[in-house]
Amino acid sequence: MAEKELMYGNHALVEGVIHAGCRFFAGYPITPQNEIPEYMSIRMNEIGGVFLQTESELSAINMLFGAGSTGARAMTSSSSPGISLMQEGLSYIAGADVPVLVVNVVRGGPGLGNIAPAQSDYYQSTKSGGHGDYHTIVLAPNCAQEMFEFPRLAFELAEKYRNPALILADGLLGQMMEPVEIKGEPVNPKKLPEQDWWLTGCKGRERRIIRSYDLRPGKLEEWNWRRWEKYQKIIKNEQRFEQISCDDAEIIIVAYGTSARVSEAGLRLAREKGIKVGLLRPITLWPFPADIIAELSRKIENFLVVEMSLGQMIDDVKLTIEGRAKVHFIGHPGGGLPNPQEVFNKILEIRGKK
Amino acid sequence: MKMIFGRPLGLTEIKQRYCPGCGHGIVHRIIGELLVEMNIREKAIGIAPVGCSVFADEYFNCDMIQVPHGRAPAVATGIKRVRPECFVFAYQGDGDLAAIGTAETVHSAARNENITIIFINNAIYGMTGGQLAPTTLPGMRSTTSVKGRDVVKQGYPIKVCELLNALDGPYYLERVAVDTPKNIIKTKKAIKTAFQYQLDNKGFSLIEVLSMCPTGWGVTPVQAKKWIAEVMAKYYPIGEFRNRAKETK
Numbered sequence: 001m002a003e004k005e006l007m008y009g010n011h012a013l014v015e016g017v018i019h020a021g022c023r024f025f026a027g028y029p030i031t032p033q034n035e036i037p038e039y040m041s042i043r044m045n046e047i048g049g050v051f052l053q054t055e056s057e058l059s060a061i062n063m064l065f066g067a068g069s070t071g072a073r074a075m076t077s078s079s080s081p082g083i084s085l086m087q088e089g090l091s092y093i094a095g096a097d098v099p100v101l102v103v104n105v106v107r108g109g110p111g112l113g114n115i116a117p118a119q120s121d122y123y124q125s126t127k128s129g130g131h132g133d134y135h136t137i138v139l140a141p142n143c144a145q146e147m148f149e150f151p152r153l154a155f156e157l158a159e160k161y162r163n164p165a166l167i168l169a170d171g172l173l174g175q176m177m178e179p180v181e182i183k184g185e186p187v188n189p190k191k192l193p194e195q196d197w198w199l200t201g202c203k204g205r206e207r208r209i210i211r212s213y214d215l216r217p218g219k220l221e222e223w224n225w226r227r228w229e230k231y232q233k234i235i236k237n238e239q240r241f242e243q244i245s246c247d248d249a250e251i252i253i254v255a256y257g258t259s260a261r262v263s264e265a266g267l268r269l270a271r272e273k274g275i276k277v278g279l280l281r282p283i284t285l286w287p288f289p290a291d292i293i294a295e296l297s298r299k300i301e302n303f304l305v306v307e308m309s310l311g312q313m314i315d316d317v318k319l320t321i322e323g324r325a326k327v328h329f330i331g332h333p334g335g336g337l338p339n340p341q342e343v344f345n346k347i348l349e350i351r352g353k354k
Numbered sequence: 355m356k357m358i359f360g361r362p363l364g365l366t367e368i369k370q371r372y373c374p375g376c377g378h379g380i381v382h383r384i385i386g387e388l389l390v391e392m393n394i395r396e397k398a399i400g401i402a403p404v405g406c407s408v409f410a411d412e413y414f415n416c417d418m419i420q421v422p423h424g425r426a427p428a429v430a431t432g433i434k435r436v437r438p439e440c441f442v443f444a445y446q447g448d449g450d451l452a453a454i455g456t457a458e459t460v461h462s463a464a465r466n467e468n469i470t471i472i473f474i475n476n477a478i479y480g481m482t483g484g485q486l487a488p489t490t491l492p493g494m495r496s497t498t499s500v501k502g503r504d505v506v507k508q509g510y511p512i513k514v515c516e517l518l519n520a521l522d523g524p525y526y527l528e529r530v531a532v533d534t535p536k537n538i539i540k541t542k543k544a545i546k547t548a549f550q551y552q553l554d555n556k557g558f559s560l561i562e563v564l565s566m567c568p569t570g571w572g573v574t575p576v577q578a579k580k581w582i583a584e585v586m587a588k589y590y591p592i593g594e595f596r597n598r599a600k601e602t603k
Contacts, residue, residue, distance in 0.1 A: 023436070024432070024435065024436050026432065050435045050436065052431070052435070054428070054461070055457050055461040056457055058425065058428070058457075058458075059425070059431075059457065059458055059461065060428075062421065062425035062428035062432065062458070063428045063432035063435075064432060065419075065421060065422075065425075065428075065429050065432065066401075066421075066429035066430060066432025066433040066434075067432035067433065067435065067436045069419050069432075069433065070399070070433055070436055070437045070440075072436040072437075074432065074436070088422055089422055089425065092421065096419075096420075199399045199417040199419060199437075199440075200399075200417065200437065200440065201396050201397035201398060201416070201417055201439075201441075202396055202398075202415075202416055202417050203396035203397065204396075207415060207416055207417050207418070208417050208418075209411050209412075209417075209418045209419070209420070210418075210419040210420070211402075211411055211418075211419065211420035212420070213408070213420060
């Protein structure tokens with residue numbers, strides 16, 4: 001087994017990005033993700049990559065649009081208000097089918113909100129945050145190891161489907177120190193196979209155009225339907241999740257990221273008392289792991305959704321379950337955190353209701 | 355029969371949608387010619403903005419990308435930084451460059467990004483139907499200033515070359531016009547100089563082109579050309595504002 005290193009989640013993410021062959025970062029400072037650009041500026045300088053501190057998040061996302069259009073693995077990181085500013089650019093990027101990576105270290109909102117960990121950008125991340133019909137592939141890490149591993153997965157999925165990808169973290173995951181195993185061979189960005197859409201100059205070939213518009217009658221509708229087909233493939237092939245103690249469970253918790261960490265501790269408290277609780281942790285938030293939840297809802301009566309928001313993912317859980325089971329909820333908006341005892345108490349309450 | 359004048363290879367055969375008397379076609383031709391004459395067409399990546407020249411991605415015969423309103427300098431930066439071997443030019447109008455994209459313009463100039471921006475200043479929003487632009491002259495009529503631009507209520511125009519000339523960053527800034535054959539030749543010379551500076555890794559160039567918009571101005575093409583000489587060029591003086599190649603000699 002490879003050696004493990006104790007790392008901050010944010011630093012693990014930077015190492016993961018570089019390990020994935022990304023040599024282009026553009027971003028604007030915002031708390032609570034500043035460790036990412038700070039550490040990135042040092043690392044990119046060491047390895048001859050590009051680090052750009054931009055005048056705004058609008059500029060950063062559009063730099064990604066440019067870099068990504070030439071086939072480079074390009075990323076930005078920001079936090080909620082900054083990600084809001086990027087939505088126009090993300091819509092163009094999704095509309096032009098360009099792979100890029102955006103990291104959102106979510107903080108409490110709306111507005112300026114606060115800098116505490118939150119999960120209140122779920123809607124924005126998974127339901128076309130900008131204008132038009134589109135989806136972003138969304139990965140939700142819940143530990144430093146996944147902060148290291150998910151950038152590579154995100155780039156691979158983004159390139160496979162020519163679609164922007166997003167990693168949804170929070171300040172707690174970023175600032176927690178955990179052991180990280182540096183897995184796999186690093187990607188050599190110079191060896192990424194050239195694709196037939198990259199802008200590289202038209203020497204020896206037909207010129208290429210990257211754009212998101214088509215004014216010809218009916219053509220944009222056709223284009224959107226082709227993208228819908230791509231989305232169907234992603235939904236079919238890329239649902240990722242982790243199951244903990246689901247096999248014999250009577251109650252299933254659905255939670256991602258930090259909420260899943262807390263929920264797992266609540267689950268242990270319940271198991272100590274002999275209460276059979278399971279945890280289904282979505283790893284991809286889009287595509288949402290609907291198939292497994294639908295399957296579980298055919299034999300389990302009670303689901304508990306735990307989110308650091310007023311309740312956003314719970315909509316997808318309910319849509320998936322289609323009334324076959326009861327869906328309970330613990331929510332903490334505005335940067336509030338759930339705690340294991342609270343989860344345990346809720347489980348007792350749900351059990352009492354039976 | 356020998357062809358003595360034709361479409362340059364730097365332009366596609368797609369019919370351009372510009373209005374009669376519009377200056378875009380002239381500047382497009384200049385760029386199309388230079389892409390071939392300077393042997394850069396095959397390594398060029400051009401950036402089309404939002405505005406009348408949104409369809410520039412169809413007209414320039416090289417790799418092209420169409421980008422969000424005002425963000426062309428940011429996209430150009432992303433491309434050039436990861437593909438410095440490519441030739442990167444952005445083509446933008448006044449609403450795009452001097453209103454919604456002011457920050458991107460100023461900061462790419464301040465960074466002295468090694469890119470070339472062709473800035474078409476026609477003092478009006480053409481694509482959306484003739485509204486007030488950041489470059490609309492005091493007293494000039496538009497569909498959102500029907501009695502003429504009132505500087506008390508609507509403020510003053512932005513002189514882009516003068517504004518950018520306050521920065522240390524940019525390498526080359528020049529304002530030209532395409533109202534007369536003589537000025538068209540000067541425009542081509544300025545754009546060629548700007549292109550060459552990028553090839554020589556000198557950094558940021560911006561060529562501001564005073565350009566006719568007879569439709570937006572509500573005049574004939576001939577009147578539009580006269581108006582550039584008699585009014586517009588008085589407010590926006592033509593000339594070289596910055597050329598660091600000359601400073602260092």
